[in-house]
Amino acid sequence: MFRWFEQRLDPYPTDPPQMPPRGLVRFVLHYSRGAMPWLVLLAIGSGLIAALEVMLFGYLGALVDRLTETGPAGFWAAEGGRLIRMGVVLLLVLPVLNILTTLVMHQTLLGNFPQRIRWQAHRYLLRQSMGYFQDEFAGRIATKLMQTALAVREVAMKVMDVAVYVLVYFAGALTLAAQQDWRLALPFVLWGLGYAVLLALIVPRLGRASEAQANARAGMTGRIVDAYTNIATVKLFSHSAREEATARDSMHDFLGTVHRQMRLAAVQDISLNLLNAALVASTTALGLWLWTQGAVAIGAVAVAIPLAMRLNNMSHWIMWEFAALFENIGTVRDGIGSLALPRMVTDAPGARPLAVSAGAVRFEDVTFRYDADPAERPLAVLDRLTLDIAPGERIGLVGRSGAGKSTLINLLLRFHDVESGRILIDGQDVAQVTQDSLRAAIGVVTQDSSLLHRSVRENIAYGRPEATEAEIAAAADSAEAAEFIPRLADSAGRRGLDAHVGERGVKLSGGQRQRIAIARVALKNAPILVLDEATSALDSEVEAAIQTQLDRLMQGKTVIAIAHRLSTIAAMDRLVVMDAGRIVEQGTHAELLAAGGLYARLWSRQSGGFLPVDHDAADAAE
Known part of the structure; x- marks a missing residue:
């Protein structure tokens, strides 16, 4: 009853x-x-x-x-x-x-x-x-x-x-x-x-x-x-x-x-x-x-x-x-x-799933400001920016803090809507496709990759929940995480892949969290890959160890990488230099050094491999 x-x-x-x-x-x-x-x-x-x-x-x-x-x-x-x-x-x-x-x-x-x-x-x-x-x-x-x-x-x-x-x-x-x-x-x-x-x-x-x-x-x-x-x-x-x-x-x-x-x-x-x-x-x-x-x-x-x-x-x-x-x-x-608040970003009426055939990305005359009222914030974070990325091309975004690099990625992921212009993937406007299908097609590793307070296995499988145990193990191995995972244990006695990582992954070191995050994206195997300071939490030895695996992960994918440590992206097919929301230079590492422009100055001014911070530009982006 x-x-x-x-x-x-x-x-x-x-x-x-x-x-x-x-x-x-x-x-x-x-x-x-x-x-x-x-x-x-x-x-x-x-x-x-x-x-x-x-x-x-x-x-x-x-x-x-x-x-x-x-x-x-x-x-x-x-x-x-x-x-x-x-x-x-x-x-x-x-x-x-x-x-x-x-x-x-x-x-x-x-x-x-x-x-x-x-x-x-x-x-x-x-x-x-x-x-x-x-x-x-x-x-x-x-x-x-x-x-x-x-x-x-x-x-x-x-x-x-x-x-x-x-x-x-x-x-x-x-x-x-x-x-x-x-x-x-x-x-x-x-x-x-x-x-x-x-x-x-x-x-x-x-x-x-x-x-x-x-x-x-x-x-x-x-x-x-x-x-x-x-x-x-x-x-x-x-x-x-x-x-x-x-x-x-x-x-x-x-x-x-x-x-x-x-x-x-x-x-x-x-x-x-x-x-x-x-x-x-x-x-x-x-x-x-x-x-x-x-x-x-x-x-x-x-x-x-x-x-x-x-x-x-x-x-x-x-x-x-x-x-x-x-x-x-x-x-x-x-x-x-x-x-009872409206969603600021919603699927368009009749939005269809994104179909990625090649992985071409185009930013077309994109303007964006965090405050939509030009009177309140006259400076746009991105100002009529146009950028074409060919299928399978690997580009590196370069620029001081506040130049608009992360904003460009957030707009690609449609965390915000552009003020004007369009962003296209294989000719499809991202504003006209479903958000879930858009983000399913993009793998992202960020500088501060937070983990869920669940087991290591669940965190890696978050990239593809239906993955087999062998696929999860292979992803962990590709991110050089297989070496430390067996030694993990939590207060409940769970070990290895079953160990829980704590809120936001607090029980792991920064490098361990980052390798789990890389394994998660490797398992997702999305056709477009975004690396936003992906190796910043790793020491040089570990970074060198997984660089080969990252190169393998990037094979056949359209890649957008951001790094303040220019040496980590110098080998990309093309470097795109941004300043104050605009693209000011493009080319290979050697071409940009020979041009003697902003990239060359940034490269020469690096101390310990990092870019200096432009505080005025950083303030404008906040």
Whole structure:
């Protein structure tokens, strides 16, 4: 039975992820679509339970009257049938309804519903533009994803469960009291008005406090995760005390929102206690007065006073449920600001997979600036750049930091869209093909190749997940990684290819990480290869050892290599020299030295094989 209800709502829908709407109601409805039938069933069950409970209270008053009217002798004959029917309601109908709503709530919704939201939101975020992740803490994004999923669940379920139950129960109680005598309904009406005023004054403030708290919590978590992620930098600069102060500031901001919330909660509790005391006292006094005046039977008093006491007991629960509802609404609103953002780079309508036949690459009159508003940043990072790379040609991009080399690669990978111009691969505009197929056709090894906190095997196989064990071993061997992999071990006792490498590969040395990254790209075997300072983390001996393997890896591929150490790319078919976003020279190493231009000056000025940094150009690229 449990499994059947657990399988009613698919936590991992396969529909393509879509951008959620930014309005609160539409956002909640967007993530509640698959769960809506079960939310409606929960609401129907809660409404029926409330109506039956009020009906039982009403029958209690009638029963008291009949006890006084019939006496013991004729009671069973007059009341037996109704007692049996009420017994069926009490012992069968209500338990069945409670079991049904409990199963729907706990088995179908509480676990699957937020998991479904996390899954859909995570799939959408994975396809977000690179700029989105560059502007946010990873820990902050993850926190908002998790807490927003739970908040959407709570908003939807409290509206469909608690709100329906409370409305039906209060309406039933008011009707039942009025049926005895309209004056008995007055304390309930006045209490309801006072309760509504209290809700209107306190609960929205709690919602705003919760929104601020959710934002402060995400910021606090993001700062702490940022320190843990960069723990090596913290220790290298002896900044533990500085990070403590930073964390304390964010914790203090968070605690301030908690204090504001708790003050509102205290005011709410004090006010509600006074309001409840007035309800019970006025209902009791009015009921007794009406009975002494002969206006109502004793059964009416027996109904009104328990109803007032029941509402007294329920009121704190109701208030906290509504407060929690508005707190979660605040959390959802906060999450909308991070989750419901459009992708800056999207597949064009009707985009087709890239088909690479030869590997020709053309940058055609490309202009790009990181700030799209020319008034804010008049200097373009790339300025009307045109570059043709023949199939199988190996070119080296040369230039000082900030010249635009890495930006050129990022545009080829379509991490950003060009401001004007086109980038073509075998005649196909990269803006008109699917991003997944584009990046599948390009193998990239960067200067800071981060690894996933998984096994060495999984990291290498990330290049081609269906690869065999022999292919993974061959890729590791080609990157000169087979020598150190067998010696790897982690805290769980896993060794070799099974050893986990830590977050971003922190358990490996820089050279080891780079060789795993090279093995990963070797296994991918894409027709276009990008080497962005691919050997910068390797010592000279290891670099020399794998240079032959890199040469083999480049065979038959179109290669774009970036290196500040010019000796590593001097043997390329062609060197392209960039400066301030433009191509200023092209040719072989020997031709450029003979020309005596910028390349020759850079070559002669190198100290230890590295290019000097042009700080002005670097600032312009940031």
